Amino acid sequence: MINIAILGAGAIARTHAEAFSDHPEYCKIVAVCNRHTDKAEKVIAEKGLDAKAYESLDAAMADVRIDAVSICLPPAVHAETAIMAAEKGLHVLVEKPMANSLAECDAMIEAAERNNVLLSSVCQLRFTTKADRVHRLINDGTFGRLLYASGSSFWWRGENYHDLSWRGTWAKEGGGVLTIQAIHHLDLMQYMLGMPQRITAVIGNVGHGNSECEDVATAILEYPDKFAQFSASQVAHGENHLLSFYTERGKLSIPWSPAACRAMPNGFPEADPEELEKIEAAYDAIAPLKWENHSGQVLNFLRAITGEEALVADGYEGRKVIELISAIYESACFRRSVTLPLEKSDPFYTAEGKVENMPHFHEKKVSVDAMAEGKITFA
16 A cells, blocks of 8 residues: 655645545555645545644654655745655655756656656646547557647636735746646647747736736747647636647547548638548547546556556656746747757756746735635646
């Protein structure tokens, strides 16, 4: 039995608690750690956990055996917490973003490898039936070469969303909509397409006066043999998300809305129902996943610990989307295209370099230590 300690007691900690609780044949949550133990006790009570509340991981480890941690803390402390846990010989699952910089990601990967423990970065959208099916169809090339992709990650957050002290700051949250919300869909784009060779981007803040960071962004991703564009927003009423992948023979998309065209004698398009039928049949033939989203990723993490399967989203995979976001910020900041990979000498390799260079769209005027509890939205 794998003993789990959840670090943090916010909304995402509750999601992790539910995901681990889905797999009692593999694990047991034995500790919820938060400096305010009353908040940890509330998570335990709400989720019906047979666990204890502790003010720190050290306090928990002094009382009970811990095998792995689930990090549900603000982004600025992801790296130091993951490295600390790895040094204690614990496997690590860390919420997105993996860290606030490539330098921190590399330090986390090095600590995990040196201590022979697993490091997994949450990329839960990979663990959905719709993403799994599209990924398989793109990879097997059944419908021809991928030519073009477009992504929109459109969220809505109220003006008061950034009142929480660490939100809306380059130093603590690490960024805005790209780092905190759109990272889910940008990771899926990378999962489907691989890493681009060059990025050109613009960002702005059009609707959140209590945030230093971006609430809108658009990026162009260039590849040797294909092209992609990606847009993100925190001002989109309705929170619509769409990833479209255009192959030589048809369109694949998440959510699923396929299409296929053929050329008329004049070169203009008409629907190709036969090809569309083939696309639909290929999609439906792929078995649905039993466990999805966080629950699916947690199961992969647990099975990797037992040696039953490899991690789908290890530290190197988590690092990739951080590199994409870092390149987008650099391109927008210096108003030029950025070539990948980013070198260690790049000013955006470190969190300090990002903080030093990124503009403050606004200065924070309101800062509170806690927000009212309530429902959170996922992709």
